[in-house]
Amino acid sequence: MIYLDNAATSFPKPPQVIRAVAGAMEKIGANPGRAGHRMSLAAGRVVWHCREEIAQLLDVPNPEDIVFGFNCTDSLNLAIRGCVRPGDHVITTMLEHNSVLRPINGMVNRGLITWSLLAPGEGGVVTAEQVERAIRPETRLIVINHASNVIGLAQPVKEIGAVARKHGIIFLLDAAQSLGVLPVHPLDIGADMVAFPGHKGLLGPFGTGGLYIRPGLELVPFREGGTGSSSESMLQPSELPEAYESGTLNLVGIAGLMVGTRIVRARREEIQAREKELSDRLWNELQDINGICTLTTRAPDVGVVSFNVTGYSSGEVATKLDRANIAVRGGLHCAPAIHTHLGTLDRGAARASVGHASTDADVDALISEVKRIARESM
Ligand SMILES: Cc1ncc(COP(=O)(O)O)c(C=O)c1O
Incomplete structure (x- = not known):
């Protein structure tokens, strides 16, 4: 085929990724970050190394600002639902995937928020000027697809990031089609959050993805539960990454993602x-x-x-x-x-x-x- x-x-996955998945399943299949025994610690180290690989690829200093999810949709939902409040206005584009359009339009449909859906111009691009013109006093979030999964064109994300910064608006970048191919550096772009899948450009397994969250940006988690930390409290911890990573992580997927990201960083x-x-x-x-x-x-x-x-x-x-x-x-x-x-x-x-x-x-x-x-x- x-x-x-x-x-x-992405297919095929590199053989090193497949070996890492099998190796994690066979040798260190304990719950990462949940116990003090050696296998759990080894599993925790795999998760940490994967965070480090992704932080290096994104060129951000702190691996704890990377939160794992199950795909890009999961991360986009955390980002969007986590920061938008009733009465807010969101700016996004007609280039977006349903994983952006549906969560936002769902809230619009329920009368909770309003949105502006910007159309790309002749060249398939939404300009920073268009974004700036759409800003209202209640605009809370700008969501832009870095590179379209339909037309393959990249958007002027750095210029849009500058507009978002100038107006103090949260900027979420959907890097589903760009991470692993184009440079994606949130500090340079001015993105407050970057959502990405692990199974596309990072060459990792299914069921992997993540979200970079700028330090200081607090989201309302939509999944709360056990984190292996602060267990005496019945409230969700606020520290990253646990705040947004409740439940057992996809260790085998993350083991493969770590190796996939390492390969991508080199290539x-x-x-x-x-x-x-x-x-x-x-x-x-x-x-x-x-x-x-x-x-x-x-x-x-x-x-x-x-x-x-x-x-x-x-x-x-x-x-x-x-x-x-x-x-x-x-x-x-x-x-x-x-x-x-x-x-x-x-x-x-x-x-x-x-x-x-x-x-x-x-x-x-x-x-x-x-x-x-x-x-x-x-
Ligand atoms: C631009 C874009 N955003 C989001 C997604 C959702 O990614 P996932 O399938 O990892 O949830 C895709 C998937 O094709 C995509 O192309």
Whole structure:
């Protein structure tokens, strides 16, 4: 199978990640941070080293500012629900994934908050000026998708971060498609929180993800319970990371994530350059095929290329490619607003997303199969 669905989750995982998962299961499968015996301490060290790896990748000084969750959705929910209060206004964009749109719109629908949903301009970008114009006295949060999982374009997050800082508004960055590929440095960007999955660009296992939280920013936890600390109290501790990490952690997942992040830290620039080269070529070659329409007017910034074939739905295209042993994703990619904006809500798009292990041959095979499908549709 030629796997071009890395925007959903990265595959294959590096063998070192698989070994780390199996090793944790086999040798140190105790509950991290819950007991004083050697196995529990060893498990706790794995969790700590993973925090350190991620803190280094994000270029933040304190690993305790990284909180583990179960995927990017989990982290986005903690960030959004944790800081928004009734009466607040939230600014976000039509580029967002449902993991941002649904928690916010759910609160809007219940009459608790208001929101501004900004549309990207011609170049697929929401500008800092647009964000600044949308600010109201009650604006509490700005949420921006660093790189879109549908059109693959990066947003001017540093400029938006400067606007958020100038107005004292909390800035949450969704780095689901960027972490591990683009540089994501919250201190430089001016992001107060960065939500990320562990199973995409960090090459970790399913069930992993996390949230960077700027020191001093207090969230209301939506999951409370045992933390292995301050157990005499029936109130949730306020110290990070325990404040937001109740219950037994996904130790085996975190063991794999630690190794995946280490690999990515060593290879990030190379991965970025390689994914850019492959997706540039794919995007460019698609422009020359009759009957193919890409969703963007320029090549993407991350390895995501979405397109449609005249005469077929995106689901049909994905099924035809699957029959040719090529895995891409059709449909809306959990991002309905950008499809509404682009006029593709009815058919979605076929999305090919390259990853750390993608090759020229993978892209060649896709292009040749897409040419065949396009000819057949004529
Ligand atoms: C931009 C974006 N945000 C959030 C998510 C949610 O990530 P997860 O599947 O880890 O919850 C995704 C997943 O595709 C995404 O692309």
